[in-house]
Amino acid sequence: MDTAFANDPARVIEADRAHVWHHLIQHKPFETIDPRIIVEGKGLRVWDIKGREHIDAVSGAVWTVNVGYGRESIANAVRDQLIKMCFYAGAAGTIPGAQFAQRLIEKMPGLARVYYANSGSEANEKAFKMVRQISHKHHGGRKSKILYRDRDYHGTTIACLSAGGQQERNAQYGPFTPGFVEIPHCLEYQSPDRGEGYALRAVQTIEDVILREGPDTIGALCLEPITAGGGIIVPPAGYWEGVQALCRKYDILLLIDEVVCGLGRTGTWFGYQQFGVQPDIVTMAKGVASGYAAISCCVTTEAVFDMFKDATDKLGHFRDISTFGGCTAGPTAALENMRIIEDEDLCGNSARMGAYLNGLLTELMARHPCIGEVRGMGLFQGAELVADRDTREPLAEKLVQAVVADCLAQGVIIGASNRSMPGYNNTLLFAPALIATRDDLDQIVGAVDVALERVCG
Numbered sequence: 142m143d144t145a146f147a148n149d150p151a152r153v154i155e156a157d158r159a160h161v162w163h164h165l166i167q168h169k170p171f172e173t174i175d176p177r178i179i180v181e182g183k184g185l186r187v188w189d190i191k192g193r194e195h196i197d198a199v200s201g202a203v204w205t206v207n208v209g210y211g212r213e214s215i216a217n218a219v220r221d222q223l224i225k226m227c228f229y230a231g232a233a234g235t236i237p238g239a240q241f242a243q244r245l246i247e248k249m250p251g252l253a254r255v256y257y258a259n260s261g262s263e264a265n266e267k268a269f270k271m272v273r274q275i276s277h278k279h280h281g282g283r284k285s286k287i288l289y290r291d292r293d294y295h296g297t298t299i300a301c302l303s304a305g306g307q308q309e310r311n312a313q314y315g316p317f318t319p320g321f322v323e324i325p326h327c328l329e330y331q332s333p334d335r336g337e338g339y340a341l342r343a344v345q346t347i348e349d350v351i352l353r354e355g356p357d358t359i360g361a362l363c364l365e366p367i368t369a370g371g372g373i374i375v376p377p378a379g380y381w382e383g384v385q386a387l388c389r390k391y392d393i394l395l396l397i398d399e400v401v402c403g404l405g406r407t408g409t410w411f412g413y414q415q416f417g418v419q420p421d422i423v424t425m426a427k428g429v430a431s432g433y434a435a436i437s438c439c440v441t442t443e444a445v446f447d448m449f450k451d452a453t454d455k456l457g458h459f460r461d462i463s464t465f466g467g468c469t470a471g472p473t474a475a476l477e478n479m480r481i482i483e484d485e486d487l488c489g490n491s492a493r494m495g496a497y498l499n500g501l502l503t504e505l506m507a508r509h510p511c512i513g514e515v516r517g518m519g520l521f522q523g524a525e526l527v528a529d530r531d532t533r534e535p536l537a538e539k540l541v542q543a544v545v546a547d548c549l550a551q552g553v554i555i556g557a558s559n560r561s562m563p564g565y566n567n568t569l570l571f572a573p574a575l576i577a578t579r580d581d582l583d584q585i586v587g588a589v590d591v592a593l594e595r596v597c598g
C-alpha cells in the first residue's frame with residue numbers, strides 16, 4: 142500500500158467519498174459529512190481515521206469478528222499458507238481445506254461434509270440448489286419448495302431475498318424466485334396469541350402451511366436458530382422439538398442458517414446445539430474466520446451427500462462451483478480462529494458474559510420503561526424498545542436510531558434492527574466479540590443507559 146496515501150486522512154476520505162459505493166447506506170449525506178473510515182482494531186476496540194476510539198459491541202457492525210481484532214496468529218498463519226499455496230479450484234483439495242473440514246465436523250456430530258464458499262448468502266444458495274437438485278433426482282421435481290420464516294434473513298442475492306422474511310430489505314428488488322413460502326415468526330412478545338401453549342401454537346402454524354402447500358411439494362425448512370437482524374428472537378421452549386418432529390413426519394430437510402449464531406456466538410459451537418435438534422444442512426459464514434478471510438461453509442449429513450453419488454447420471458452430481466471457495470486463506474484463518482475459540486474457552490465466555498450482559502440490560506428495565514423485553518443467548522442479546530409497555534407498541538425507528546447514534550457519540554458502537562420489518566425496527570442488538578469482559582459490558586450498557594435517558598426521557 143502507498144504509505145503516503147494511508148497516512149493522509151484527507152486523501153483517504155476524498156478517495157472514499159469520490160469512488161466507494163458503501164454497503165447498506167444512503168450516500169446523499171456524504172455531500173456534507175465525511176464517510177466513516179475505520180483504520181485499526183485491537184480486541185474489542187476500533188479507531189477511525191480521525192483518531193476516535195470506540196468499543197465495538199457488534200463485532201464489525203455485522204456480528205462477525207468473534208475472536209476480536211488484531212489477532213496476529215491468524216494473520217501469520219494466512220501469510221505462510223498464501224506463500225506456500227494460495228489457491229486451487231475446489232474440484233481438488235488443499236491441506237487447510239481438508240483439515241478445517243475434519244475439525245469442523247468434530248464439532249458437529251451427525252454432519253459429515255463441508256462445501257466451501259465465500260459468503261453467507263452464497264452458502265445458502267448452495268443449500269437451496271442442493272434441495273432443488275435432490276427434488277429433481279429423487280422426487281420427480283415435486284419436492285422443491287423451501288419454507289422460510291417471517292423476520293428471518295438469509296442473504297442478499299435474489300434467491301436469498303426470496304427466502305427472506307424482512308419486507309423492507311426486499312422492497313424494490315422483486316420480482317423474486319418462485320418456490321419459497323413464508324411461515325409465521327415465533328416472537329411471542331409481539332404475537333397476538335401469546336401466553337400459555339404459545340410454542341405449540343407456533344409449531345402448528347408451520348404445520349398448517351405444510352398441509353396447505355402439500356407436504357410432498359416441500360423439500361426443506363430453512364430457519365435461523367435464533368433470528369438475528371429480525372430482532373434477536375429466541376424461539377420458545379418446545380418450538381425446536383416441534384420443528385424437528387414436523388420435518389421427520391413430512392420428510393422435509395431441516396436447513397439451519399448458522400451464519401450469525403455459529404462459532405460460539407450463543408455460547409455453544411452452534412446455535413442449534415442449544416436446542417438439541419439435528420439438522421440435515423447447516424450454513425455458516427461470519428464467525429467461521431471472524432472476518433480475517435472470506436469463507437463460508439454449507440455442511441451436510443452423509444445422507445444428503447449420498448443423494449448426489451451416482452456415476453450413471455452425467456448431470457447427477459452437484460454441478461456447482463465457487464471460484465474463491467478454493468482460496469486457502471479461508472480455511473487457514475478458520476483453523477486458527479477455531480483454535481483460539483477452543484484454547485481461550487470463548488464458547489464458555491460467551492455463555493457467562495452473555496448471562497451478565499442480559500442481567501445488566503434487564504436491570505435497565507427498572508429505570509427505562511421504553512425497554513419492553515430483553516432476550517438472547519450468550520453474547521447475542523437484544524432489547525426491544527417500546528413506546529408503551531402495556532400495548533407493546535414499538536418505539537419509532539428514528540428514536541431507536543437516535544439511541545444508537547447517541548451511543549456512537551459516546552464511543553460505543555451498538556446495533557439495532559433497521560429498515561427491515563415495517564413498524565418493527567425497534568430492537569437494540571448486542572453481539573460483542575466473545576472475548577468481552579465484565580468491564581467492557583459495563584461500559585457498553587452504561588452508554589445505553591445514558592442514551593436511553595437522553596432519547597426516551
Ligand SMILES: Cc1ncc(COP(=O)(O)O)c(C=O)c1O
Nearest residue numbers: 260261262294295296400401426
Ligand atoms: C442469518 C444470516 N444469514 C445469511 C446472511 C448473509 O451473509 P452474507 O452477508 O455473508 O452474504 C446474514 C447476513 O447478515 C445473516 O444474518
